[in-house]
Amino acid sequence: MIVIPAIDIRGGRCVRLIQGDYNREHVYESDPAVVARRLVESGAHRIHLVDLDAARGTADVDSAAAARGVLEAAREGGVEIEVGGGVRTLAAAERWLAAGATFVVLGSVAVREPDAAEAICAALPGRCLASLDVRGDVAQAEGWTEGAGSAAAHLERWATWPLGGLVRTDVALDGMLSGPDLAGLEETVRVFPGPVIASGGISTIDDIARCAEAGAAGAIVGRAMYEGSFDLRAAVLRFPHAAGGAGTP
16 A cells, blocks of 8 residues: 655646635645655655646646656655646656656546557556546546546446556545545446555545555545645555555556
8 A cells, every 4th residue: 555645736836626626726835846855754655746737738837847846856755756637648658757757647638538548558558547537427537627428438448458557536525535435446446457546535544544445556645634634654654665566667
Protein backbone atom coordinates (compact mmCIF):
# COMPACT_ATOMS: atom_id res chain seq x y z
CA MET A 1 0.00 0.00 0.00
CA ILE A 2 1.36 3.41 -0.94
CA VAL A 3 0.03 6.67 0.52
CA ILE A 4 0.16 9.35 -2.18
CA PRO A 5 -0.24 13.04 -1.35
CA ALA A 6 -1.78 15.17 -4.10
CA ILE A 7 -0.72 18.51 -5.52
CA ASP A 8 -3.34 20.12 -7.76
CA ILE A 9 -2.24 23.23 -9.62
CA ARG A 10 -4.41 25.97 -11.06
CA GLY A 11 -3.19 29.41 -12.08
CA GLY A 12 0.26 28.43 -10.84
CA ARG A 13 -0.94 27.86 -7.27
CA CYS A 14 -1.59 24.79 -5.14
CA VAL A 15 -5.37 24.41 -4.82
CA ARG A 16 -8.10 21.91 -4.08
CA LEU A 17 -11.50 21.77 -5.75
CA ILE A 18 -14.63 20.60 -3.96
CA GLN A 19 -16.31 17.79 -5.93
CA GLY A 20 -14.28 18.77 -8.99
CA ASP A 21 -16.06 22.14 -9.22
CA TYR A 22 -13.79 24.85 -10.62
CA ASN A 23 -16.00 27.44 -8.94
CA ARG A 24 -15.35 25.90 -5.52
CA GLU A 25 -11.61 26.33 -5.23
CA HIS A 26 -9.49 26.77 -2.13
CA VAL A 27 -5.90 28.03 -2.49
CA TYR A 28 -3.42 26.47 -0.05
CA GLU A 29 -0.04 27.68 -1.30
CA SER A 30 1.19 30.16 -3.89
CA ASP A 31 4.25 28.03 -4.74
CA PRO A 32 3.48 24.33 -5.29
CA ALA A 33 7.21 23.48 -5.21
CA VAL A 34 7.24 24.52 -1.53
CA VAL A 35 4.48 21.98 -0.92
CA ALA A 36 6.42 19.30 -2.79
CA ARG A 37 9.50 19.84 -0.64
CA ARG A 38 7.35 19.67 2.49
CA LEU A 39 5.88 16.35 1.32
CA VAL A 40 9.35 14.97 0.64
CA GLU A 41 10.41 15.95 4.17
CA SER A 42 7.31 14.19 5.55
CA GLY A 43 8.44 10.91 3.99
CA ALA A 44 6.24 10.72 0.88
CA HIS A 45 7.33 8.05 -1.58
CA ARG A 46 5.21 9.36 -4.45
CA ILE A 47 3.33 12.56 -5.32
CA HIS A 48 0.20 12.78 -7.46
CA LEU A 49 0.49 15.97 -9.53
CA VAL A 50 -2.37 17.37 -11.63
CA ASP A 51 -2.38 20.51 -13.78
CA LEU A 52 -6.06 21.44 -13.53
CA ASP A 53 -5.79 24.10 -16.24
CA ALA A 54 -4.36 21.62 -18.75
CA ALA A 55 -6.92 19.00 -17.68
CA ARG A 56 -9.71 21.35 -18.77
CA GLY A 57 -7.94 22.10 -22.04
CA THR A 58 -6.94 25.66 -21.10
CA ALA A 59 -3.17 25.51 -20.72
CA ASP A 60 -1.75 28.11 -18.35
CA VAL A 61 1.89 29.24 -18.47
CA ASP A 62 2.10 29.71 -14.70
CA SER A 63 0.62 26.27 -14.02
CA ALA A 64 3.01 24.60 -16.45
CA ALA A 65 5.98 26.31 -14.77
CA ALA A 66 4.70 25.36 -11.31
CA ALA A 67 4.30 21.73 -12.39
CA ARG A 68 7.90 21.66 -13.56
CA GLY A 69 8.94 23.09 -10.19
CA VAL A 70 7.11 20.32 -8.36
CA LEU A 71 8.70 17.71 -10.59
CA GLU A 72 12.16 19.12 -9.92
CA ALA A 73 11.60 19.17 -6.15
CA ALA A 74 10.35 15.56 -6.21
CA ARG A 75 13.26 14.42 -8.34
CA GLU A 76 15.77 16.10 -6.01
CA GLY A 77 14.14 14.35 -3.07
CA GLY A 78 14.20 10.94 -4.74
CA VAL A 79 10.40 10.74 -4.76
CA GLU A 80 8.30 9.14 -7.49
CA ILE A 81 5.79 11.38 -9.21
CA GLU A 82 2.74 10.64 -11.35
CA VAL A 83 1.69 13.53 -13.59
CA GLY A 84 -1.78 14.14 -15.00
CA GLY A 85 -3.75 16.91 -16.62
CA GLY A 86 -3.67 17.46 -20.35
CA VAL A 87 -1.57 14.39 -21.23
CA ARG A 88 -3.29 13.59 -24.51
CA THR A 89 -0.45 12.70 -26.90
CA LEU A 90 2.59 10.45 -26.95
CA ALA A 91 4.82 13.51 -27.27
CA ALA A 92 3.35 15.05 -24.11
CA ALA A 93 3.74 11.78 -22.20
CA GLU A 94 7.34 11.40 -23.32
CA ARG A 95 8.17 14.97 -22.28
CA TRP A 96 7.01 14.33 -18.72
CA LEU A 97 8.84 11.02 -18.48
CA ALA A 98 12.01 12.57 -19.88
CA ALA A 99 11.68 15.30 -17.25
CA GLY A 100 11.70 12.67 -14.51
CA ALA A 101 8.09 11.59 -13.98
CA THR A 102 7.63 7.96 -12.97
CA PHE A 103 4.17 7.72 -14.52
CA VAL A 104 1.88 9.81 -16.69
CA VAL A 105 -1.86 9.74 -16.03
CA LEU A 106 -4.17 9.45 -19.03
CA GLY A 107 -7.59 10.92 -18.32
CA SER A 108 -9.68 12.52 -21.04
CA VAL A 109 -7.80 10.83 -23.87
CA ALA A 110 -8.40 7.40 -22.30
CA VAL A 111 -12.19 7.85 -22.30
CA ARG A 112 -12.58 10.02 -25.39
CA GLU A 113 -9.93 8.61 -27.75
CA PRO A 114 -9.24 5.07 -26.56
CA ASP A 115 -7.36 4.03 -29.70
CA ALA A 116 -4.94 6.93 -29.28
CA ALA A 117 -4.58 6.24 -25.56
CA GLU A 118 -3.92 2.55 -26.14
CA ALA A 119 -1.19 3.49 -28.64
CA ILE A 120 0.46 5.71 -26.01
CA CYS A 121 0.37 2.84 -23.52
CA ALA A 122 1.82 0.45 -26.08
CA ALA A 123 4.69 2.85 -26.75
CA LEU A 124 5.31 3.31 -23.01
CA PRO A 125 4.40 -0.03 -21.42
CA GLY A 126 3.96 0.15 -17.67
CA ARG A 127 4.54 3.91 -17.52
CA CYS A 128 0.92 5.06 -17.99
CA LEU A 129 -1.90 5.10 -15.46
CA ALA A 130 -5.49 5.33 -16.63
CA SER A 131 -7.67 7.78 -14.71
CA LEU A 132 -11.22 6.60 -14.04
CA ASP A 133 -13.06 9.67 -12.74
CA VAL A 134 -16.68 8.83 -12.02
CA ARG A 135 -19.96 10.47 -11.09
CA GLY A 136 -22.17 7.54 -10.30
CA ASP A 137 -21.59 5.09 -13.15
CA VAL A 138 -20.54 7.76 -15.67
CA ALA A 139 -16.90 8.46 -16.51
CA GLN A 140 -15.80 12.10 -16.59
CA ALA A 141 -13.52 14.03 -18.95
CA GLU A 142 -12.12 17.53 -19.53
CA GLY A 143 -11.27 18.16 -15.90
CA TRP A 144 -14.43 16.42 -14.65
CA THR A 145 -16.67 18.86 -16.52
CA GLU A 146 -18.18 16.48 -19.10
CA GLY A 147 -19.64 12.97 -19.06
CA ALA A 148 -17.78 10.40 -21.15
CA GLY A 149 -19.75 7.17 -21.22
CA SER A 150 -20.03 4.07 -19.08
CA ALA A 151 -17.31 3.62 -16.48
CA ALA A 152 -17.75 -0.16 -16.67
CA ALA A 153 -17.17 -0.16 -20.43
CA HIS A 154 -13.94 1.79 -20.04
CA LEU A 155 -12.71 -0.57 -17.35
CA GLU A 156 -13.37 -3.58 -19.55
CA ARG A 157 -11.40 -1.98 -22.39
CA TRP A 158 -8.47 -0.88 -20.24
CA ALA A 159 -8.04 -4.35 -18.73
CA THR A 160 -6.22 -5.40 -21.90
CA TRP A 161 -3.86 -2.40 -22.11
CA PRO A 162 -0.21 -2.48 -20.89
CA LEU A 163 -0.96 -0.01 -18.09
CA GLY A 164 1.04 0.51 -14.93
CA GLY A 165 -2.18 0.86 -12.98
CA LEU A 166 -5.39 2.84 -12.60
CA VAL A 167 -6.45 5.81 -10.49
CA ARG A 168 -10.13 5.68 -9.48
CA THR A 169 -11.70 8.94 -8.26
CA ASP A 170 -15.27 9.35 -7.11
CA VAL A 171 -15.79 12.98 -8.06
CA ALA A 172 -18.82 13.44 -5.80
CA LEU A 173 -16.66 12.58 -2.78
CA ASP A 174 -13.53 14.47 -3.77
CA GLY A 175 -12.72 17.16 -1.23
CA MET A 176 -15.69 16.22 0.95
CA LEU A 177 -13.72 14.44 3.73
CA SER A 178 -16.56 11.94 4.01
CA GLY A 179 -14.71 8.70 3.33
CA PRO A 180 -14.06 6.74 0.12
CA ASP A 181 -16.51 4.81 -2.05
CA LEU A 182 -15.45 1.34 -0.93
CA ALA A 183 -18.12 -0.53 -2.91
CA GLY A 184 -17.08 1.15 -6.15
CA LEU A 185 -13.42 0.59 -5.30
CA GLU A 186 -13.97 -3.12 -4.65
CA GLU A 187 -15.78 -3.51 -7.98
CA THR A 188 -12.96 -1.74 -9.81
CA VAL A 189 -10.36 -3.96 -8.16
CA ARG A 190 -12.42 -7.01 -9.15
CA VAL A 191 -12.59 -6.00 -12.82
CA PHE A 192 -9.22 -4.34 -13.42
CA PRO A 193 -6.22 -6.73 -13.35
CA GLY A 194 -3.53 -4.18 -12.40
CA PRO A 195 -2.86 -1.99 -9.36
CA VAL A 196 -5.76 0.31 -8.44
CA ILE A 197 -5.17 3.60 -6.61
CA ALA A 198 -8.13 4.99 -4.65
CA SER A 199 -8.96 8.70 -4.66
CA GLY A 200 -11.83 10.83 -3.39
CA GLY A 201 -13.10 11.38 0.14
CA ILE A 202 -10.05 9.97 1.96
CA SER A 203 -9.58 11.90 5.20
CA THR A 204 -8.13 9.55 7.84
CA ILE A 205 -5.50 6.85 8.20
CA ASP A 206 -8.36 4.42 8.86
CA ASP A 207 -9.74 5.35 5.41
CA ILE A 208 -6.39 4.27 3.97
CA ALA A 209 -6.67 0.97 5.83
CA ARG A 210 -10.18 0.41 4.49
CA CYS A 211 -8.97 1.06 0.95
CA ALA A 212 -6.20 -1.49 1.47
CA GLU A 213 -8.76 -4.02 2.72
CA ALA A 214 -10.81 -3.33 -0.42
CA GLY A 215 -7.80 -4.31 -2.52
CA ALA A 216 -6.32 -0.93 -3.44
CA ALA A 217 -2.58 -0.76 -4.06
CA GLY A 218 -2.47 2.92 -3.13
CA ALA A 219 -4.56 5.84 -1.91
CA ILE A 220 -4.41 9.55 -2.72
CA VAL A 221 -5.02 12.15 -0.03
CA GLY A 222 -5.49 15.87 -0.56
CA ARG A 223 -7.70 18.28 1.36
CA ALA A 224 -7.47 16.50 4.74
CA MET A 225 -3.69 16.75 4.60
CA TYR A 226 -3.73 20.44 3.71
CA GLU A 227 -6.17 21.28 6.47
CA GLY A 228 -4.13 19.46 9.11
CA SER A 229 -6.45 16.58 9.98
CA PHE A 230 -4.34 13.93 8.18
CA ASP A 231 -0.80 13.19 9.39
CA LEU A 232 1.13 12.16 6.29
CA ARG A 233 4.24 11.14 8.23
CA ALA A 234 2.22 8.83 10.48
CA ALA A 235 0.41 7.35 7.48
CA VAL A 236 3.66 6.62 5.67
CA LEU A 237 5.06 4.93 8.78
CA ARG A 238 1.94 2.77 9.11
CA PHE A 239 1.95 1.85 5.41
CA PRO A 240 5.63 1.64 4.39
CA HIS A 241 6.13 1.39 0.65
CA ALA A 242 8.66 -1.18 -0.50
CA ALA A 243 10.70 -0.35 -3.59
CA GLY A 244 9.07 -1.78 -6.68
CA GLY A 245 5.62 -1.91 -5.12
CA ALA A 246 2.18 -0.58 -6.12
CA GLY A 247 2.69 0.09 -9.77
CA THR A 248 6.36 1.06 -9.72
CA PRO A 249 7.95 0.00 -13.02
